[in-house]
Amino acid sequence: MRLALVSDIHGNLAALDAVIADMKNRQIQCVVNLGDSLSGPLLPLETAERLRSLPWLHVAGNHERQVLRLPIERQNSTDAFTSRQLNPTNRHWLAEHADPCDARLHQAQMWPQHLGDDVALCHGSPRSDVEYLLETPVGESARLASWAEIEERLAGLVPEHITLLACGHSHVPRxxxxxxxxxxxxxxxxGLPAFEDDHPHPFSSYHRxxxxxxxxxxxxxxxxxxxWSCELISVPYDHESMALLAEQRQRPDWAHGLRAGRMPRA
Structure with a gap:
């Protein structure tokens, strides 16, 4: 069994196409997308159309939930931009993704023809789509979570027969x-190598x-x-085109992150 795992595309079509091209010579049997596919100031509609054409498995992330379930006036700017771009066909496709609100942990029986029975999927952690599983925000950064912290976040929700758990959300390959x-x-x-977040955590109210x-x-x-073994892959692509688009959309923070993989300092 040889699977590709992708996550947090955030409407970056150029990055997505580079990853798809890189997969072609790797004998991939199935691709699993762990969510947050569209939200951002880049190309959400075009990214949705590209993803719809692919035979991938999809888990919804927190941004899918926010786009589909929050009134647009309560959405943040990236989600609201995405909501205005999507047509009914693509909203329906997004709603068909495995929903973290309905099943905190997606096990392989959902897709028995694709995944082994020892595989489970989530966007954030098994208990929340907005919780990092492998990182802990502390002050303005995030450190590697201790195993005790990881076990707390697993919350007894991962059955003993599971030997591979795939997650996303933090944007950190690990x-x-x-x-x-x-x-x-x-x-x-x-699609997004750097970002800032003011979601509250026990040791941080803002982090990068x-x-x-x-x-x-x-x-x-x-x-x-x-x-299971794992290879973490880094793919260069034309990030400048996406940075320029972010600037055109009046998002210099995204442009800086896309260019540098770091966020600007005041």
Whole structure:
């Protein structure tokens, strides 16, 4: 079994196309998209059309939930821009994604023809689509979560037979394996390598995520001899075209993050 994991495309069609091209020679059997596919000031409609043409499996992220369920006047600027771009066909397609509000952890029986029965998926953590699983915001940055923190966030929701748990949301490419053999993989973000967030956390009210590179990220996981291995992949692409588009949309913060993989300092 050889799977590709993507997440957090955020309407960056150029990055998505670069990742798709990179996958072509990797003997991928199935691609799983872990959510936050469209929201942002870039190309949400065009990205939706591209994704609709692909035989991928999709889990909804927090931005899918916000676009579909919040009144537009309550949406933030990136979600509201996306909401105004989408037509009914694409909104219906988005609503068909596996919904984190209906099932906190998506196990393989949802897609038995594609995934092994030891695979589970979530966008953030098994208990929340806005919680990082492998990182902990502290002050203005985010550190690697301790295993005790990860176990708390798993909240007893991952059955013992699961050996691969895929997550997204933090945009940080990372893999962690427990002593018991559970491999947790975050493929990183296809389309947004840096961002700022003021969502409240126990040790932080504002933090930055910065990967330090403009590259698109995804992961390939493979099962051999009953164990999963992971390759975290970094793909260069024409990020300047997307940065210029962000500037045209009056989003210099996105433009800076897309160019540098870091957020601007005052």
């Amino acid at each position: 893999s962690v394996r427990s002593a018991a053999g559970l491999l947790i993989v975050n493929p990183g973000s296809v 995520i910065e990967n330090g590179s403009p590259d698109a990220r995804y992961a390939v996981v493979e099962k051999r001899n009953k164990q």
